[in-house]
């Protein structure tokens with residue numbers, strides 16, 4: 001007997017049609033319709049229409065909305081087309097897949113289906129063409145060691161970051177986040193870690209003792225933490241920004257990928273945009289919060305050697321106050337970086353490609 005809020009066959013067909021009869025699970029895209037061995041004319045459909053907001057209130061039904069009307073619950077707007085394998089996973093794991101995630105996947109699947117039809121793209125090509133600028137918002141809690149690989153890996157998959165930043169960089173980030181989490185539990189005595197995705201940022205918050213994830217960089221120990229941060233920055237460091245903050249009893253680690261230097265200004269308030277007139281001023285002063293340990297200085301484009309000469313060491317006072325200076329700029333000539341490092345021995349330089 002069908003359950004009260006099951007989809008009608010008309011709704012199922014509508015969902016399948018709009019997804020091009022392909023699975024909407026991000027990265028799957030499996031075909032769900034084909035010929036059947038039963039007879040010359042029969043076909044087989046291995047897909048299933050899944051509920052975004054659950055059909056009934058089950059145990060841990062994170063996706064059940066008691067306020068949703070029955071009509072709405074069984075309408076096409078509340079359905080998503082999946083292959084059989086992923087349909088089963090979606091319907092049983094309500095903790096991993098939020099309604100926000102599924103709605104975003106549905107939207108992507110429809111754009112992908114459209115691109116495949118209109119531009120004759122493969123599924124992979126269409127997925128890359130369909131990517132949005134922002135990741136899908138998600139948030140999970142890790143309450144101890146043992147599941148960090150799966151939990152962090154699943155969030156990174158589900159938020160679609162690999163289609164925005166690239167697969168290799170996402171894998172390297174996962175390595176680093178897993179090692180960082182283990183360190184927080186094992187050495188920092190953290191009791192819980194929150195990992196979330198927000199627009200252009202990955203944010204990991206732990207309640208352990210104060211620890212800067214970047215501090216393992218350059219250590220001689222061949223620990224997982226050192227290897228992962230070293231490789232991450234060595235292979236993908238140019239456009240990557242890592243921010244470590246201490247807020248109350250929490251360490252907050254933010255990772256983002258810059259598409260241009262000015263992106264930093266939106267990512268952290270501990271940042272300042274310089275313009276050419278700043279270089280010529282006798283002294284440079286700007287408001288900066290006491291809590292900022294690092295200060296990101298964004299350079300205007302086309303900096304020349306004499307601009308660095310004009311800047312001199314006017315910002316050295318900040319370094320003396322214990323602020324780490326991080327200069328962010330488009331890729332510059334190496335002699336300019338050299339001059340900068342002579343003026344500010346403790347500085348870091350991020351060059352955006």
Ligand SMILES: [Zn+2]
Nearest residue numbers: 050051055091
């Ligand atoms: Zn369902």
Ligand SMILES: [Zn+2]
Nearest residue numbers: 023028083086
């Ligand atoms: Zn699938």
